[in-house]
Amino acid sequence: VTTAWYAILAAMFVVFAATEGRNFGAGALHLLVARTRAERRMVVRAIGPLWSWHEVWLIAAGGVLFLAFPKVLATALSGYYLAVFLLLWCLVLRGIALEVGGHVDDPLWQTFWDAVLAASSLLLALLFGAAFGNVVRGVPLGADGKMFLPFFTDFRATGRVGILDWYTVSVAVFTLSVLGAHGATHLARATTGPVEERSTRIARQLWMVVLILLPIVSWETGIVRPGFFEAVLHRSVAWLGAAALVLGLAAVLIGLSSGKASLASAGSSAVIAGLLGGAATAMFPELLHSTVAAAHSITATSGASGSYGLGAALVWWPVAAGLSVTYAWLMARRYPRRVLGEGDDY
C-alpha cells in the first residue's frame, strides 16, 4: 500500500510539473517573447483559464503527502522553513499577478503585474528546481529524525549540507532551462504571430541548453547520490522513464523543426514525466535520504501513516482524480487551442 502511495505522490508531482511547470516557464519568458501589451496579454491567455487547476495539483499533492507520509511533510517543511515561505509568497504574488493583471485597462498597471508575473515565475522555477535537487541529494537528517537547513553552508554536497550547494544550484539552473523550454514549446503551440515565432526560436535554443546540461547534471547526480543509476538499470519502471525522456526529446526536436507544434508540446511533457518519474523510481523507497547516515533516511515504510487510513484513501483517491480530469476536460474544450489577439481575458 505504501508503494502505491509513493507512486501516486510521484504521479501528482509529475502532473504538477508538466502543467503548472509549463506556466512557470511561460511566465518566466513572458517579457522575452512578448514585446507589446497586446502580446503580453496573449501570453497570459495562453497560460490559460485553468492555471489554478494546474496549481491545485501541488496543493493536493501536499494534502496526499500529509495523509500518506505525515512524518515526511513535518520534517521537510519545518526543516526548510524559510525556503518554504519564500516559495509560498512567490505563489501568492504570481496568483495575484495572473488574476488582477488584466483587471484594469491601464498600461502602467499591466506593466507592473507583467513584471511581477515574470519575476515570481522565474524564482518559482529556480526554487522548485533547488527543492528537487535537495530531494535527490538528500538532507542532513539526524538520529532524532529532525533537521533544520541553513540556506547554504560550505557549498559541498555531503554531510551537514545547506539548501544551496554546487549540486542543488546546478539542478535549479537545469530545471529553469527545462521549464523554460517546456513553456516556450507550449507558447509556440498556443499563440500566433510574432509571439509564436519568438517562442519557437527560444524553445529551440533552450532545448539545446537542456541537451548540453542533461549529461552534466546526470554525471553530477551519479556523484552526489551513489546508487542512483544502478537503481535505474535494475528497475524496469525507470527504463520507462528513460524511454519517455529519449522519445520525448526526439519528438520535441522533430516537432519544433518541422512545425508540428502539438508533437513538440506532447514530447516536452514526456521529457518532464520521464525525468521526474525516472528519478522517483530510482530513489524508491527513500523519501528523505539522509546525507549524515543512511539509517536515518525516511522511507515509504518508515514515514507512512496507519494502513487503515491508507487503504480507505486508496478507495476515494482514484474517484476524485477521475472527476478532476473530467472537470478540466469539460472546461478546456470550450477554449480554442490557439489564443488569438482578441477575445476574453486569460
Add this chain to the structure above:
Amino acid sequence: VIAPSDPALWHRLQFAFTATYHYLFPQLTMGLAPLIVWWKWRALRTGNAAYDAAARFWIRIFGLTFAVGVVTGIPLEFQFGTNWAAFSRTAGGVIGQTLAMEGMFAFFLESALIGTLVFGESRLGRRAQFAVSLGVCVGSWLSAYFIIVTNAFMQHPVGFDVAADGSLNLSDFGAYLLNPWAWVELAHNQAAALVTGAFAVAAVGALYRLKAVHGGPARIFLSSGTGLGLAASVLVAFPTGDLQAKLVARHQEVTLAAMEGRFRSGPMAEITFIGQPNVAERRLDNPIRLPGALSFLAYGTFHGNVRGLAAFPEDTWPTNIELLYYAFHVMAGLGTLFIALMALAAVEQWRGRLPHNRALLWALLLAFPFPFIANTAGWLAAELGRQPWLIYGLYRTSEGISDVVSAGNALFTLIGFCGLYLVVGLLYLWLVGREVAHGPGHAAAGEMAVAE
C-alpha cells in the same frame, strides 16, 4: 506572561493571523455562491436579463474574492508542516485524510470551473452557466465540510486509535467523517457565511437605492439580500447556535464557563450581557445578567448546574479567558442584532416600503462589515475555547510546534505575512470598490469583448 523568545507565541500568532485573514474571503464567496446560483436559476426560468446582470455583477466580485481566498489559503495547508511539525507527525494520519480530500474533491472542482464562471459567459448557454455556478457553489461548500471535519476532530476527536509511538491513526473513517460535532459546526458556520453574503448584497442594494442608480439590480439585491439575510440570521442562532452551545456544554464544560466568565458553580446560571472578566479576582466586574438563562440554554432546565471555572483544575482552563469571553459575547451580541435588523428590513421589504425607508437603507449599508466581525469572533471563540488543547483532552497546543524553528524565524515570516497581506488587502478593497462604483451593466476592461 509574554515571552517573546518563546517560539510558541509566534507560531500561534502566525497561524491565527493567516487563518483569520484568509477566512474573511471564503465566508463571502460561500455566502455569495448560493445567491449567484439562485439568480442564474431565475434567469434560466424567467429569461429576465436583470437576473443575468445581477449575477454578472456579483460574479466579478466573487472572482476577486475567490482569488484572494485561494492565494491566502495555500500557505495555511503548508503551515501545518512548517510551524506545527510535531502536531503533523502525531495527527497527520487522521487529519491529513480530510485535507487531502479537500484538495482532491473541492479544489479541483472549483479551480476547473472558476475561470469559465468569471470570464466565459459568452462561451456558455444559460443552462451551462447555471451548471457552472452550481458546480462552483458545491465546490466551495464541500471545501468547508472537509475543513470543518478537520477542525471538529481537534474539538471533539473521534474515529482514531493511538499507535505505539504515540501518533494517531484513523480507525473508523465513517465515524471521523460523520463526527456529530462537525455537522453542527458546519451548519452553524455555513449559516453565518450566508449572513455575510446576504448583508453584502443588501448593502450594495441599499447603496444604489440611496444614490437612486441601477434601479433594477438594486431591487433584486434588496429583495434577495433581506430574504436570505433574515433566514440565515435566524438559522445562525436557532437551531445551529443553540446546538453548538449544547455540544460545548456537554463536551467542553470548562470552555462554557470561561465564555460566560463564570467562576462559581450552581443552578439558575445566568447569561451575562455586559461585564468584564477579572480572572485574578475570580469574578466578573459590572455585570448585567439574566438569571437562569444559561442553565436553560445549556441543559434545557433552569435547575441545570452550570459548573464554574473554580470547579476545574487551572491547567485545563482556556489560556486566554478574557479574549475568549469577549469573542463569544461579540459574536452572540452581533448575531442578535442581525436578526433584529433583518426582521425589520424583511417586513418593510414585504410591505414594499423598504426602498423609501432611507434610515433603514442607511442601516443596511453600514451593517455590511459586522458579519465579518461576528464570523471572526465566532472562530476566535471556537479556537480559544479549545485551548490549552490542540486536540481536545488529548494533545496540548504547547506540544505541537516545530521545535527546530526558532522564535526569530517564526517572527520573520509573521512580519512578512503582515506586509504581504496588507498589500493584498488594499488591492482587494480598491478593486472591489471600483466594481461597486461602476455598478452592474458595466463590464470590466478584460471582459469588454465578452459582453459585446
